[in-house]
Amino acid sequence: MKVEAKLDPTPEEIVDIFNRALSKEAIVNIFAHCRVFYDGRAKSELGPGDRVIIIKPDGSFLIHQKEKREPVNWQPPGSSVGLEIKDGKLFLKSIRRKPREILEVELLKVYLISYFQAEDYEELALTGSEAEMADLIFENPSLIEEGFKPLFKEKPIKHGIVDVLGKDKDGNIVILELKRRRADLHAVSQLKRYVEAMREEYENVRGILVAPSLTSGAKKLLEKEGLEFRKLEPPKREKSKRGIQKTLFD
Amino acid sequence: MKVEAKLDPTPEEIVDIFNRALSKEAIVNIFAHCRVFYDGRAKSELGPGDRVIIIKPDGSFLIHQKEKREPVNWQPPGSSVGLEIKDGKLFLKSIRRKPREILEVELLKVYLISYFQAEDYEELALTGSEAEMADLIFENPSLIEEGFKPLFKEKPIKHGIVDVLGKDKDGNIVILELKRRRADLHAVSQLKRYVEAMREEYENVRGILVAPSLTSGAKKLLEKEGLEFRKLEPPKREKSKRGIQKTLFD
DNA sequence: GTCTTCATCTCGGAA
């Protein structure tokens, strides 16, 4: 069976279905009234309430409250899960090694337990990333300025990795820091770090922040530091499989 | 009914259960073979496969593949969801305004649809945060060094917000940048930005990075910039409700 | 609303 679901299961049925789901490498889904304890990089406690629990075959463990995009508690891929009965109470326990982290869920009442033996061979095709901004600049360097020559992508230097390293028409070294969204103070600090590292070894180093826009604080700091800004939106290209195949037949 | 679940539902049942879930402000949970299209800050496409779909009453929309902690596609809280039939095909559509983003799921086959009218009045009590490191330092300033006097927490300065601002026993201004985990190049750049901003207005400004440890690159940059390091772990305090109440009766 | 920063960030890639 690819999918199974049981409303108001008994403890025996919970154990039974849970084990069957594990053996099938299915995604487990539980609606429960529960308490949650976490200890690891930090430590937390969550009192009784209704939550949705998801356990994936790769060990990922998610506990969702009824609001927010983020799980209230979780365990990352690679964790090991088990279902235990202690003093007649049901506990889901997930353990991660390195760093050692423990997530424990006391199941006070299970409303629904289900599993889904999901088959999925597709990967997300996403466009509009920073990497595509870099590609775009290499294809059309004049988007930065006339005579700009991009030379390196993701170039490791003394204190970090430069997005794009090139030269301008006068032979000055130019460092580009790309941001796919509005650039902030952090982006300026990053660019400044690269420019200062390069200026230790070379003269005439320019730094350009390339982004769709700047925060007010970023603009102030950028100007004070003598760094530059070029407005550029991340491109949305045809990236889907269908799109790629289509062009093959054009 | 607080919970409802239907295996292999017909399109009519899907619409029916979905609408009932919405009216009850329940969490909707769907096991489906589906395709996903997203357009907004970026743009993506995901071919056919089995996924778990969660729609929360606050508008959060999650699509999970069988691996990873992160949803492959999503919509944040505040989005508006709808279920439509086009050309006999079922589509879940979620729209967000500001920024405008559209998430569309073509439901090719629904294995299970369920909802959970979750009641939850509890909030996570977490300890081991950066804020608690700051509290700890204010309670015991000698953790930084003998004679250190912390003066401000989260103090806005020219180009950013300093974690802790204080003075040392010689009257020098001291800027602390706190990190709850191993500090990296970014943390050093951040501290450097604050120190340089303060040095524009004051003399004798020291910068100290306070963290459990440093990356190799962070150590190199920190030393080159004449900044300092103090090892400090984020404290794990008693923060649970039960714990707090317990101390009230002690 | 904008801005700034933290996060049990997660994730991927490279050395």
Add this chain to the structure above:
DNA sequence: TTCCGAGGTGAAGAC
């Protein structure tokens, strides 16, 4: 493994 930086980052707090 550690290090480094992106992310449709999300979320919180301040203004």
